Amino acid sequence: MGVFVRGNTIWYRFNYNERQVRESTGLENTKENLEEAKFDFKRLKRQLKEDTFDYLKWFPNSPNLEKFGIQKEVPEEEIPRIKFSELAEEWYLRQKKLRLKNTTLKGYKSSRKYAVEFFGDMYVHKIKRIDVEDYIIHLMDRELNNKTINNKLIAVRRILELAYDKELIEENPARRVKNLRVEKSEIEPFTxxxxxxxxxxxxxxxxxxxxxxxxxxxxxxxxxxxxxxxxxxxxxxxxxxxxxxxxxxxxxxxxxxxxxxxxxxxxxxxxxxxxxxxxxxxxxxxxxxxxxxxxxxxxxxxxxxxxxxxxxxxxxxxxxxxxxxxxxxxxxxxxxxxxxxxxxxxxxxxxxxxxxxxxxxxxxxxxxxxxxxxxxxxxxxxxxxxxxxxxxxx
The missing domain is CATH 1.10.443.10 (Intergrase catalytic core)
Incomplete structure (x- = not known):
């Protein structure tokens, strides 16, 4: 199991249903993409171990779907197909119009960047609670502390709340995701x-x-x-x-x-x-x-x-x-x-x-x-x- 490069493309190798499979990430072999692929592969392995892995969701166009008897979903034309990255941009532009403090906007901009790196081209109506939880794990893997992760979640919740307000989703999947516990700093005064x-x-x-x-x-x-x-x-x-x-x-x-x-x-x-x-x-x-x-x-x-x-x-x-x-x-x-x-x-x-x-x-x-x-x-x-x-x- 692992991440490898074939030609100029990054691939995954892993076991599914007792068979070894290879799947292309579609990412070009660059330093940044390779780092991103390694982070995502940790999430894939975790889902395989926890039996929450969704082959169709990860690789919707894979030729391996037929081998495992997985039916491709029929596109739901009536559902607006808005990508998370597009909605995140709209949300951020709205915040800029609210004349917030520069420090607040700076924090939102950073949080949006982290969220888009993870959710990116995912359609907002496809994002589930487990995806938001995986995002938390992703941030943990990047060694961010709990307080910082909670701050990053604010943007995700509000972007998905915008999707709810625009009737793109029936409920905000991030609402029921709890913040991580933040230990209060101990008071250690000098004498x-x-x-x-x-x-x-x-x-x-x-x-x-x-x-x-x-x-x-x-x-x-x-x-x-x-x-x-x-x-x-x-x-x-x-x-x-x-x-x-x-x-x-x-x-x-x-x-x-x-x-x-x-x-x-x-x-x-x-x-x-x-x-x-x-x-x-x-x-x-x-x-x-x-x-x-x-x-x-x-x-x-x-x-x-x-x-x-x-x-x-x-x-x-x-x-x-x-x-x-x-x-x-x-x-x-x-x-x-x-x-x-x-x-x-x-x-x-x-x-x-x-x-x-x-x-x-x-x-x-x-x-x-x-x-x-x-x-x-x-x-x-x-x-x-x-x-x-x-x-x-x-």
């Missing part, structure tokens, strides 16, 4: 001592990123919001930052919800304010953006910082590795442990209600409405010693 170690190390060895980490740990802002920070939104007199934009999927976009658009207050001890003032020499009057890469451009993702600063820093400090998003969890947990005002924490983090805060961080909440004092937990060497020495770019 106050660990935050102090990180900020002190950043100040001495990665000074260009000191303000970045001060903001990340001491304001509760999201990673995408920090990457999108601009000087024009900093109010040095009121010691606040006006969150309006975020970096997402490599693009600058407005924040997602009304609650996310907010004024974030800096810590009352002035750590963030002082850090941003020091950071002016790196980007102020050079760019609208506060945090720039080595080429003088804004960061569109945190990958470079993760690989070149975050990972080496944790390793040097001997700290257990955690993703940078844990800085936001750390802000919430340390604020709650310090007894900070819950209203204030919600406002800082962009939560519209207490529900999210209680659901995620409930076990850390203290019955205390005191004035915010997370900064009292953080100890910075250069501030304690009134040191003005700044380490060079590492």
């Amino acid at each position: 106050a001592e660990e935050v102090s170690l990180i900020l002190n190390h950043a100040y001495k060895h990665y000074h260009r990123f000191y303000a970045f980490y001060a903001v990340l740990f001491l304001t509760g802002m999201r990673m995408g919001e920090v990457l999108a920070m601009k000087w024009q939104n900093v109010d040095f007199n009121r010691e606040t930052y006006h969150v309006r934009e975020r970096m997402t999927n490599g693009d600058l976009d407005t924040v997602k919800t009304v609650g996310s658009k907010r004024h974030v207050e800096f810590d009352e001890d002035g750590i963030v304010l002082e850090a941003l003032k020091e950071h002016k020499k790196y980007s102020f009057m050079k760019s609208d953006f506060i945090f720039l890469n080595q080429y003088g451009n804004e960061y569109t993702s945190s990958n470079h910082i993760k690989i070149n600063v975050w990972e080496p820093m944790l390793k040097r400090l001997g700290l257990e590795y955690r993703i940078m998003y844990q800085a936001r969890h750390t802000y919430a947990v340390l604020s709650l442990l310090a007894g900070d005002n819950i209203n204030f924490i919600c406002s800082q983090m962009g939560h519209a209600s207490f529900e999210m805060l209680f659901r995620v961080y409930g076990r850390f909440i203290k019955n205390n409405q005191a004035k915010p004092k997370i900064n009292s937990l953080i100890s910075l060497d250069h501030r304690n010693q009134n040191s003005t020495k700044i380490a060079q770019w590492s």
Whole structure:
């Protein structure tokens, strides 16, 4: 059993009803087609093993059908024969007319591409629930995580829902296909001592990123919001930052919800304010953006910082590795442990209600409405010693 090439065409070899058969895929022998054929052959083998293989569906024009006594279907002229790829294009053009956010359209475009690669020239009225489930398995074979697969399914469901609305199908076969389970990321906050170690190390060895980490740990802002920070939104007199934009999927976009658009207050001890003032020499009057890469451009993702600063820093400090998003969890947990005002924490983090805060961080909440004092937990060497020495770019 396997995939092989004859002439310039890709073929399959497999056993059916205790007989070895060969079937042409009709695909030209190219690197891309060969990869696609191998993915599809995994699906074929799985269906053979599970006894769900439909010879007619896979090879409707095969001369082997007669050998196995399989009758070819008579074309149903009354059923509109619309290919999935055609309907997918129509659906995507409709989304573009709805004036959706660029990031949303970008996600739909990617999902449509994946779906068309799989369903392609299949007629929509021929697509069954098992085909949608096979699509999920296909995405698993491509090593996509469950959350990404669920996002890709959104486009398939909506394309087939359009087919239903146009009365091309009697029911949407994707409706009854459940999303895959997505495990919630575990909250693994840093301790106050660990935050102090990180900020002190950043100040001495990665000074260009000191303000970045001060903001990340001491304001509760999201990673995408920090990457999108601009000087024009900093109010040095009121010691606040006006969150309006975020970096997402490599693009600058407005924040997602009304609650996310907010004024974030800096810590009352002035750590963030002082850090941003020091950071002016790196980007102020050079760019609208506060945090720039080595080429003088804004960061569109945190990958470079993760690989070149975050990972080496944790390793040097001997700290257990955690993703940078844990800085936001750390802000919430340390604020709650310090007894900070819950209203204030919600406002800082962009939560519209207490529900999210209680659901995620409930076990850390203290019955205390005191004035915010997370900064009292953080100890910075250069501030304690009134040191003005700044380490060079590492």
